[in-house]
Amino acid sequence: MPHPLRLAIAGALGRMGQQMTETVAADPRLQLVARFQRPGSVGEGLVERDEALSLADVVIDFTTPAASAELAKACAVRGGPALVIGSTGFTASELAAIAEAAKTIAIVRSGSYSLGLNMLTGLVEQAARALGPDDCDIEILEAHHRFKVDAPSGTALMLGEAAARGRGVELDNVAKRARDGLVGPRGAGEIGFAVLRGGGIVGEHIVSFLAEGETVTLSHAAGDRSMFARGAIAAALWVAGRPPGEYDMRDVLGFGGR
Ligand SMILES: NC(=O)C1=CN([C@@H]2O[C@H](COP(=O)(O)OP(=O)(O)OC[C@H]3O[C@@H](n4cnc5c(N)ncnc54)[C@H](OP(=O)(O)O)[C@@H]3O)[C@@H](O)[C@H]2O)C=CC1
Numbered sequence: 001m002p003h004p005l006r007l008a009i010a011g012a013l014g015r016m017g018q019q020m021t022e023t024v025a026a027d028p029r030l031q032l033v034a035r036f037q038r039p040g041s042v043g044e045g046l047v048e049r050d051e052a053l054s055l056a057d058v059v060i061d062f063t064t065p066a067a068s069a070e071l072a073k074a075c076a077v078r079g080g081p082a083l084v085i086g087s088t089g090f091t092a093s094e095l096a097a098i099a100e101a102a103k104t105i106a107i108v109r110s111g112s113y114s115l116g117l118n119m120l121t122g123l124v125e126q127a128a129r130a131l132g133p134d135d136c137d138i139e140i141l142e143a144h145h146r147f148k149v150d151a152p153s154g155t156a157l158m159l160g161e162a163a164a165r166g167r168g169v170e171l172d173n174v175a176k177r178a179r180d181g182l183v184g185p186r187g188a189g190e191i192g193f194a195v196l197r198g199g200g201i202v203g204e205h206i207v208s209f210l211a212e213g214e215t216v217t218l219s220h221a222a223g224d225r226s227m228f229a230r231g232a233i234a235a236a237l238w239v240a241g242r243p244p245g246e247y248d249m250r251d252v253l254g255f256g257g258r
């Protein structure tokens with residue numbers, strides 16, 4: 001890994017981009033070499049994307065799904081830099097574009113860079129393995145600020161995937177992403193999602209295991225955005241110089257024998 005690591009920040013003027021700028025500036029292991037926004041954006045200290053890519057060892061990207069997929073392609077065409085993607089709400093074709101780019105460059109992508117939340121996914125997987133679908137229903141509730149545009153959150157989907165892994169099923173086959181109207185009784189084995197939006201909530205997630213007569217809940221609440229920034233920095237330091245591939249925080253943290 002080069003010392004200090006040369007970092008660029010995509011979406012630098014966004015909520016996470018501003019938090020990243022502050023956290024990176026305070027970290028002596030890192031040199032902030034470029035900050036960029038969408039093409040043609042003006043702002044103090046901003047450069048165009050392609051100049052940023054030519055300067056950085058790693059780009060940290062909290063933007064939009066479309067922008068992240070485009071960025072991954074642009075990095076792959078040049079043969080680097082490596083990428084840490086935090087955006088959420090991807091379509092299948094955007095995910096396919098990122099997977100294609102990851103054949104050429106190293107990419108870490110996670111719906112949550114919180115270390116605590118990633119630890120929670122292991123507990124959710126374990127609980128889902130122990131509490132089977134005959135006895136226990138799994139529901140995931142997430143709450144975020146009024147400006148969030150995607151639902152369910154990337155974190156809620158990560159938690160759903162952890163629960164599905166614990167049950168040995170594919171999340172896509174059991175997810176109930178919304179309920180409205182005369183939906184009928186709950187299907188056996190469903191993993192349900194519920195969404196709340198309002199105010200300034202940074203991010204709250206509750207996974208409930210609901211049995212007859214008792215409920216087990218596992219939860220996480222983010223107090224501010226700085227721990228997402230610290231987790232993304234851990235991912236950037238880890239991914240620099242790695243072989244091409246698509247990685248997640250379980251790889252970065254060494255969880256789950258991956
Ligand atoms: N994985 C994690 O741990 C976390 C993930 N997130 C996710 O990160 C994403 C961003 O969240 P947040 O910071 O709150 O959102 P914001 O809307 O505040 O910020 C997004 C920024 O990206 C900019 N942008 C849009 N398109 C491009 C582009 N093509 N190139 C460069 N910049 C671009 C936007 O500019 P403009 O204003 O011009 O549109 C804006 O400044 C969301 O998907 C969110 O869910 C958030 C927190 C933690």
Ligand SMILES: O=C(O)C1=N[C@H](C(=O)O)C[C@H](O)C1
Pocket residue numbers: 088111112144148149152153154155156202203204
């Ligand atoms: O948009 C946000 O703010 C957040 N998005 C991520 C998500 O979709 O899970 C992570 C965090 O909860 C904040």
